[in-house]
Amino acid sequence: MKISRKFIAEQAGVSPTTVSDVMNRNPKARISSEVAAKVREIAEKYGYSPDQSARALVTGRTYNIGIIYRETIATVFDDPFRASILRGVEESIDENAYNLVFVSNMTDAYPSDSFRRCICGKSVDGILAFGPMSDIMVDMIHNKGIPCVFMDYLFKHRQENCVLPDNFQSTYKAAKYLIGCGCKKIWFLFGTLHFFHITNEERPAGYAAAMDEAGLKAEILEVSPRANLTKDMMLKIFAEKGFPDAIMTAGDKITMGAYLAIQQMKPEQLEKTRLIGFDDLPCLAQQKPAISAIHTNIDEIGKEAVKLLMARIENPLLPPQVHRLSTSLVIRET
Amino acid sequence: MKISRKFIAEQAGVSPTTVSDVMNRNPKARISSEVAAKVREIAEKYGYSPDQSARALVTGRTYNIGIIYRETIATVFDDPFRASILRGVEESIDENAYNLVFVSNMTDAYPSDSFRRCICGKSVDGILAFGPMSDIMVDMIHNKGIPCVFMDYLFKHRQENCVLPDNFQSTYKAAKYLIGCGCKKIWFLFGTLHFFHITNEERPAGYAAAMDEAGLKAEILEVSPRANLTKDMMLKIFAEKGFPDAIMTAGDKITMGAYLAIQQMKPEQLEKTRLIGFDDLPCLAQQKPAISAIHTNIDEIGKEAVKLLMARIENPLLPPQVHRLSTSLVIRET
DNA sequence: CTGTTAGCGCGTTCAT
């Protein structure tokens, strides 16, 4: 015998409608607390819960949120930045209301089968995505009318819901600060991990704007997104060009690379060349001397993304919104 | 206008049945390649994919696999052991066939709402679980007839599908090896992270059996599952009791703790006291001297679990099976 | 290959 609504209704001596009303706590149906208790008891006894597929078919709600990412889940969690975002997501999603479905999308150009199942097949109520994503896929999402929020990403050519740090203002202010401290020769280091990532443009741009304003020459050096490669490159650059008054970076792997290079070449120089990282991964504060940084509450990205998404699941007509998270400049020993 | 099967049928000038047959590649229905191509083209144009809820309602297949864990996703991935298992899961699951749904289950005693939705509400075809799990929940899973495999866990009081390393044989053989090398005084260190975890019993037991056979005294010391706490404890123990000929452990956090303690007290002792870890996390091989270990292909646990699960999704009547993964003894410099 | 029929389990409405 299948444990269906009808079965529970029979066992409890009520009608199927009543079972639904009890399970869904339908406020319109006034049900005596006795009957409700009885139904709950029977449901509990048989481990009944409404069939999600049947329910979704009629309500259009699956109670699933899709997390779209490239590569593998392990890769996502190996990246402290994205891991932190997901920590925020998990914290602020009401786990009693939604489940997280991980949808890999290896081929950026073309949607995977699992993407099609989830999106075109409507098996999620909303999407949280790590950018970038091809237009063809974003369009599919819109065509299906599924709310979607991009985390740590911004589209330049289209309006989407995006949550990301206020990159420009952050480096602008940090550079201003350094200039105010009397630094003249300030370098900015960046490394391109994701080619079309907006971060690659905004972070250097804020720095450059501040330098321009101060009549200083902006020197933006491309290194590597990996710490050890950056270190090697910086060893050469320092040898050739000497040390600047200050160094800013576009990310903390680069920060660590530069830090290690200085430490290896001339430890005492760490007292002179100011170093300000970006993101403020935990390792920065643990160094000696402790590294200064533009601090981002990374998990806030996840939390804000959930907020935006929930609002749009409730009301799909809400217009796209870009949410910028403010950062704070944390000056330590460098 | 909704993009339904009917709509696609009209656009392609065929019957709804044909659309289903094409989408599902139904072998019984012989469809001309022309018609099939036409249907696919239209489906592609409108981004059509069968509604998963409707499909699941009638087929009973959701194409979702539930991953059940305690605490948070981040906690799971912070644990290199479980992260590695999931890497294996993700690799061997055909990502084009199944999605992974993460179902947290904070309260062990009582199923969470999301657990109820997924299990009682049948929104997953199968379950991969990190043990332990309360009987009440395991029973619910069985009552719903959903195949379930436990990873790195074994129930003593009930028969379930479980995949775990061959703990007893592993420590038995390693101890035999040490005894064969002439070691007399061999300690076994364990720390209890999960109280009712079978690993806590099997690993010491294999060691003890080998010691007994050789007529040697088994010395099983309880330390901490954390590296730094274990280190502190071992510093005291070494100071009191001196160094043994060899040390075996129940896990690599403990291994590292013991290693660091010896290194701090008397580095040259690392040449004398043999140390054999368990699991062989990457950090062991990177030490100097490199630490020996019982090597487990952790990701194989995930892969085997997927195999077992898939077989049971195909044929739910398959009996519960415990799959033991063999390990290998890797002798390095300790 | 088509069209028809019959559910899948549930939420919703409405008259009772």
Added chain:
DNA sequence: ATGAACGCGCTAACAG
């Protein structure tokens, strides 16, 4: 609070 009726979008079975 009930019970009947309807439909969600789809699959499966079968007669054409």
